Structure formats: structure tokens, C-alpha cells
Amino acid sequence: MKRMLRNAILSSALVAAAGFAAPAAAQDESIYIPNLAYRTGPFAATGTPLMNGQRDYITLLNERDGGLNGVKLEYDECETGYNTEKGVECYEKTKARAVVTQPWSTGITLQVLPKSNVDKIPILAPGYGFSPMADGKVFQWAYNPPSSYWDGASMILKNISDGNLDSLKDKKIAFLHLDHPFGKEPIPLLEVLAEKHGFELVPIPVGLTEMQNQSAQWLQIRRERPDFVIMWGWGAMNAGAITEAAKTKYPMDQFIGVWWSGHDGDLKLVGEQGKGYRSISWSVPNSEAPLMADIKKYVVDAGKSQINQAEGEFDSVFYQRGLMISVILVEGIKAAQEEFDVRAPSPEQLRWGLENINLDEARLKELGAEGMLVPFSTSCSNHTGHGGGWMLQWDGAKFVKASDLLTPDRAEIEPLEAEKAKEYAEANAPWPVNEECSM
Numbered sequence: 001m002k003r004m005l006r007n008a009i010l011s012s013a014l015v016a017a018a019g020f021a022a023p024a025a026a027q028d029e030s031i032y033i034p035n036l037a038y039r040t041g042p043f044a045a046t047g048t049p050l051m052n053g054q055r056d057y058i059t060l061l062n063e064r065d066g067g068l069n070g071v072k073l074e075y076d077e078c079e080t081g082y083n084t085e086k087g088v089e090c091y092e093k094t095k096a097r098a099v100v101t102q103p104w105s106t107g108i109t110l111q112v113l114p115k116s117n118v119d120k121i122p123i124l125a126p127g128y129g130f131s132p133m134a135d136g137k138v139f140q141w142a143y144n145p146p147s148s149y150w151d152g153a154s155m156i157l158k159n160i161s162d163g164n165l166d167s168l169k170d171k172k173i174a175f176l177h178l179d180h181p182f183g184k185e186p187i188p189l190l191e192v193l194a195e196k197h198g199f200e201l202v203p204i205p206v207g208l209t210e211m212q213n214q215s216a217q218w219l220q221i222r223r224e225r226p227d228f229v230i231m232w233g234w235g236a237m238n239a240g241a242i243t244e245a246a247k248t249k250y251p252m253d254q255f256i257g258v259w260w261s262g263h264d265g266d267l268k269l270v271g272e273q274g275k276g277y278r279s280i281s282w283s284v285p286n287s288e289a290p291l292m293a294d295i296k297k298y299v300v301d302a303g304k305s306q307i308n309q310a311e312g313e314f315d316s317v318f319y320q321r322g323l324m325i326s327v328i329l330v331e332g333i334k335a336a337q338e339e340f341d342v343r344a345p346s347p348e349q350l351r352w353g354l355e356n357i358n359l360d361e362a363r364l365k366e367l368g369a370e371g372m373l374v375p376f377s378t379s380c381s382n383h384t385g386h387g388g389g390w391m392l393q394w395d396g397a398k399f400v401k402a403s404d405l406l407t408p409d410r411a412e413i414e415p416l417e418a419e420k421a422k423e424y425a426e427a428n429a430p431w432p433v434n435e436e437c438s439m
Helices: 002-027 044-065 084-094 106-119 149-160 187-197 215-224 236-247 264-268 290-300 317-340 347-354 361-366 410-427
Strands: 030-035 072-077 172-178 200-206 228-232 255-257 278-281 390-394 399-401
Touching: 030 044, 030 084, 030 317, 044 072, 044 236, 044 290, 044 317, 084 106, 149 187, 149 228, 149 255, 149 278, 149 410, 172 187, 172 215, 187 200, 187 410, 200 215, 200 236, 215 236, 228 236, 236 264, 290 317, 317 347
Parallel strands: 030 072, 172 200, 172 228, 228 255, 255 278
Antiparallel strands: 278 390, 390 399
């Protein structure tokens, strides 16, 4: 009954809007999906393949299928250089037509987050952003599937402890991180787990101006002699850290990064010396997948892609992860189209779609992407899905899958999500909370 009433209200609003804008809609109907991209600046090397992947999946649907259910998808980029101020400017510039915003930075996400309740535009931040956004009751317009940063930290600790975090007691773990909102994001969970399981956490920040010269940080690592180094790095920081680790002969099998620290190009700088380095990942590249064959046929070979084929970008982790990010967005749009029987969903309808994604193994196989993305589903109260991930390991030439599916410890994470979400809402009062959201 609630759904029927909601559909009736939304349908009436759409009919009323159509009365004023029908001629324009009929002539130029499309779904506008802007991306706050960064192909320039210190993070360009990692941002570019991700944006290329996102762009190419949208191009595939337009070229192969004529769009999504007959509607063209209008992909657009606004360059931010990963700069928070420019990111907010891009958000303001694109929001009038946007059905969604993709901030592509934890800093930008945090700035846009308070605007979401006012502008009523969904924020899609796959695998990044503010981890408590998982709490859909509090963050009604924000989504960070399929796994959050807290999920990533939990899975890394599970992996290095063979599933028993108590075995980390009295061990020392260095946390090498970008001194930026992104790099600090997992610290609240790591501190809770360190106290509970008895390991020593040693945070080692890397400033934006130190990314390429981390001699001071690695001097501290040599002095501390940690049992493991966990890296929350991005862009030039990753290459700097991996080069220093190889130079100082730190054991690579004790060096583990988050998914944004698993960029092929960074490891190619050290080649064989990087063998054994691992990165948790919620996506796995598979260039033989049916989806990749279609991308090659309809996009790459057709000259409609911006990838650097000479550098092997087609096969890379980040390019194929970019494809998966657009898969997630499109599944949300498709769910909204079907639920509300519309061709071009409104932002409010897409909000419903994004919290009703069901990318299970069967659906991924149907898309030709079996095994390329961790299966997950979202709901009104769960905007992350907590799908899990796999360890990728550098074999000296490329990343290969090196574990079975790992899942985060939701019993540890979800109470902290609720606590921090409540703190955020109280600090930003009045903040609307959806008390009816229970599933």
C-alpha cells in the first residue's frame, strides 16, 4: 500500500511537470550523469584510468544498446584536479541537470554531504567517502557500495591474522596514510580494533607535499620495525611508498594497501622487487570476460575510448574498476526505471533505485561481468552493502587474485557506523532522519 501511494504521488508530480516540459523532453530526453573527475594534478595517474572505465561502460550501452531501455545516457566530466574547492564548484555547476553526483574524493564528499538533504540529489561514492554513509536512516541521499573504508580495514586485518584478530596481540601495525580526509577515514575503526585485540597501531601520515619523498616516514618505519604496514595511499603517494619499501628492503608480503593503493602503474616502477605486495579489492580485472569483449568491440576498436592501449590500460585494475563503478550506477538507474515505469528517472526516483540494487552472482553473469565485482545488495538502511573483497597480489608483472572472498566483520563495524552517524547528525542539526527506514 505504501509503495502504491508513493508511486501515485510521484506519478502525479511527473505528469504535472510533463505538462510544462513535454515538448523539450520529447526532443531531448536523456539521463545526465556528471562525474567530478580528476585527469590533472598529483592524482591524475590513478584518476585517468578510473574515469576512462566509467566513461567506456556508458559509451558501450549507448553504442551497443542505444542507451538504457531506449534512453541515452549523457556522461559528462567536470575537472576538479582532486581539489575540494574545485569539486564543490563542479557540484554547483552540474546539479541543475544531474540525476546523481559522483564526488570522487572523500574531501569533496564531506563538503557535498550537507547539501544532499537540501538539493535532493543522490551522492554515489563507490568504495570511498565517509564510512558511516552506510547508515541509510541518517544519510538518506548518500551511497558508498559495495564496501566502505571500514570494511576494507576490517578485511585487511582478517587476512593478516588468518581470521583471528586476537592473534595480532602485541604486534605492531604501522598505518601509512595520506594526511587528508581519505587517509584518516579508517582510523576510528582501527583504534577500536587495536584496543580490543591488543595490537599497537602506529599512524604515520604523509603530507600532500611529501608524497614523492617519504624518506622521513620510511626512516620511522625502519625504526619502529612493524610486523605489518597498512597503506591508505593515493596517486603519487603510492608510487613513493612502494619505491621506498623496495629501496629499504621492507618485506613486501607484510605490506598491504587499500583498493586505491593497488594501481598497476605504481608496481611496474619496481617490477620484481614489488613481488608479494597485496591490495584489498572489491573488483578483479578479467580481460577475457564477455563484458570486456563487448567493450573492445563497440568502444575500444571503434575508436571511442580514451585509454592508452600501449600501456596496457585495458587490462588494468583501475580501468576495469571504473567499468564496475558505472555498472553499479546503471543498475540503480535501471531499478528506478522499472519501479516507477519511467524512461528518465528523477533524482528522487534514483535515490530509491540506489537503495534497491541487487548485483548478485546471477546478475553479474547476465551482464558478462561474472567474478569482476563482489556481489552485493543495498537497502533503505544499508547504503553500502558490505559486499567484501579479495586480496590482489603483485606477482612481479601484474596483480592476480590471491584469496577467497573476504567479508568485513559487520558486528564490529555497524555499531560504530550508527554511533558516528548519530554524532554527525547531532553536530549538523537539524538533520533529517528517516525513522521509517528499517530494512
